[in-house]
Structures are given as structure tokens and as C-alpha cells.
Amino acid sequence: MSTSKPQLRADAARNRQRTLEATRVLLADPGAVITVEAIARQAEVSAATVVRTFGGKEALIDAAASGLLAPLVRRARDLLSGMPPEEALRAFLGEMLVFQAAHHTMNTQIEALSLPATEAEEAALKQVVLDMVVRARDAGAIRTDLDPVVTMTLIGECTYAIARSRAHAPGLAADYLTVLMDGLRPRTPTAR
Amino acid sequence: MSTSKPQLRADAARNRQRTLEATRVLLADPGAVITVEAIARQAEVSAATVVRTFGGKEALIDAAASGLLAPLVRRARDLLSGMPPEEALRAFLGEMLVFQAAHHTMNTQIEALSLPATEAEEAALKQVVLDMVVRARDAGAIRTDLDPVVTMTLIGECTYAIARSRAHAPGLAADYLTVLMDGLRPRTPTAR
Numbered sequence: 001m002s003t004s005k006p007q008l009r010a011d012a013a014r015n016r017q018r019t020l021e022a023t024r025v026l027l028a029d030p031g032a033v034i035t036v037e038a039i040a041r042q043a044e045v046s047a048a049t050v051v052r053t054f055g056g057k058e059a060l061i062d063a064a065a066s067g068l069l070a071p072l073v074r075r076a077r078d079l080l081s082g083m084p085p086e087e088a089l090r091a092f093l094g095e096m097l098v099f100q101a102a103h104h105t106m107n108t109q110i111e112a113l114s115l116p117a118t119e120a121e122e123a124a125l126k127q128v129v130l131d132m133v134v135r136a137r138d139a140g141a142i143r144t145d146l147d148p149v150v151t152m153t154l155i156g157e158c159t160y161a162i163a164r165s166r167a168h169a170p171g172l173a174a175d176y177l178t179v180l181m182d183g184l185r186p187r188t189p190t191a192r
Numbered sequence: 193m194s195t196s197k198p199q200l201r202a203d204a205a206r207n208r209q210r211t212l213e214a215t216r217v218l219l220a221d222p223g224a225v226i227t228v229e230a231i232a233r234q235a236e237v238s239a240a241t242v243v244r245t246f247g248g249k250e251a252l253i254d255a256a257a258s259g260l261l262a263p264l265v266r267r268a269r270d271l272l273s274g275m276p277p278e279e280a281l282r283a284f285l286g287e288m289l290v291f292q293a294a295h296h297t298m299n300t301q302i303e304a305l306s307l308p309a310t311e312a313e314e315a316a317l318k319q320v321v322l323d324m325v326v327r328a329r330d331a332g333a334i335r336t337d338l339d340p341v342v343t344m345t346l347i348g349e350c351t352y353a354i355a356r357s358r359a360h361a362p363g364l365a366a367d368y369l370t371v372l373m374d375g376l377r378p379r380t381p382t383a384r
Binding site: 146147149150151153154157158160161162164165169170171172175176178179180181182183184185187 | 338339341342343345346349350352353354356357361362363364367368370371372373374375376377379
């Protein structure tokens, strides 16, 4: 009896991990409809276990989706603290394109759900891109004639659009970053 | 009796016009589900008239959607024949943003349908933007280090993304065009 409790805790932790991992796999699958049954099948656990482990489908998807975004937020902050802000912006957008291309239907899959942890990570992601923009402006590395929030929004919208259409045109992602970063450069009299 | 045939033809032409116009209104309405019944209600004709006039819902939507795109194609060609290609490109994208913002759910509404006339207009639209890009390159007005088809694709994807999100950030459309056109400029040694 004294050994059953740690064993139960180990089982619960393993089921939690498998369920989370299964949900992340489904979030990267454009054809997946994310139901408790689909998660249970993918995780090879029972539907009851899926519900019990996280207390419901939304809480589970929130944990999985926010768990996918959290490393991106940390990565963006690390880049920003380790190199000039405009280089951090370019490097991060390149990585963001790869992530979004691999998860290009995730937004549609989760749009109707209430996911507070995921929304918090999305807000943190916008904030760190805004920080990159503001610091690059302050450093004189990008143009100062555009509103930083508008710049952050247009970067986000265009990056997402290019990520979703990457497969259609090889070279699109790299050329997009080139045009975007050149378009964001400070205006010089000779370039005008 | 001798007057009934012109009358019938006039009725048919009027019904055709009302049905087309109703379909165009629904294509600009994000909340609309485009059914024969919805078109009939909007046009104030019977569902049987809607079907009879165009021989089916897809043929009707194809006529309405291609009829919306055809003036854009003509406009793009007119701009290109009347001014330098990079100015034509910027002017046309500005007008395209307005059109797409007003019809930002049209793609979703029609994506599952087979619409040959609409697809032909979409192809013509891509071709004229490609012509603008190629002629602006030849004129030395935009950079030559990017593949023209990739450039056309990234312009199209980003313009569509910005058009759909216009409402969220005032100034986004104008700033987008500024960043895009500056990003497309020929590279000069001083700008590098």
C-alpha cells in the first residue's frame, strides 16, 4: 500500500504527458478535428482519462497550445537580449515563419475556444515583437516615421500570411524577410 | 401578342440584373451564407427564378464574382498603360486593399465552388500584377535580385492579409504600402 501512491502519481504524470503530446500533434495536423475522442486515440488512453487529467477539452487544448507558444516567447526574449534588436527581429521572424508553417491551421482549430493561457502567450509574443520594433527604432536601425504598434501589426499579419502560403512558392519566406527588413530601414536622402 | 416577347425579354433581363446584384451584395457581406434562398430573398424574386435565370447557383455566383473582379483587371491594365509601372503598382494595390477589405470573406464564401470565369479573372489579376513587377524591374524602378513570380506572390499574400485586418489598426494599409514599396526599391550601395 505504501508504494501505490507514488505509482498512481507516476501513472497520472505519464497520462498527462501523453495527452498533452497527442494534443500538440493534432494542433500541427491541418486535417485534424480536435475532439476528446481524437486526442484519446492519438494518446492511446481512454476518453475518460483525457477529461479527468485536464478537467475538460478546453483546459487541455489551452495547456497544449500555450505550451507550444511559450518557448517561442522565451526564444524571442533571448534573441532580443543577445543581439542588436533589428537582427533579433529578423532572426525571430525567420523562426516564427517555420513554426507558423508547421501549425498553419492551429488558429482556425482553436479560434472558437476560450483559452486564457494561450491568449496570454499570444499577447506576450506581440509585446516582445513590439519591444524589438521600439528598440530597433531607438537604435536608429529601423525607420521612425511609422507607428510602432502599426509596424508590429503589419509584421505579424504579413508573416502569418507568408507562413501559410510558403508551400506555394519556394523562396517566398526568405524574399519576404528581405523585402520587409529593407522596407523597414531608416529612410536616407539618397534612398528617397 | 406581338408585344409580349419584348416584354418577356425585358422581364428576364431585369430579373437577371436583380439576381446578379443581390449575389454581389451577399459576396460583400461577411455574415452571409450564399444559398439560392438567400439570393432570392435579397433580389425579391422567387427561388425558381434564381435557378432558371442562371441555370444553377454556381453559374450565378461565377457570373457575380467574375463581374466583381473584371473591372479590377481592367483598372490595373489602364493604370499600367497610363503611368510608370511602379506607380501603377502602388496605385493599384491601394485600390485592391479597398476592394479586398470590402469583400474580405468572399474567398471563404466561394472557395469550395467550381467557378471557371472567376478563376480566369483571378489568373488575369495575377498576370497584370506580374506584368507590373516585370516592367518595374526592367525600368530599374524595383530591385532585380528577387524572382518576379515570388515577388508577385508575396505582394498578393501580404496585401490580402493587410486588407483583412485593416479594421484593427488605423493607418495599417498606408504604412503597409510604404514599407512594401520601399522594400522593393533597387538596392543602392549607401542603403546596404
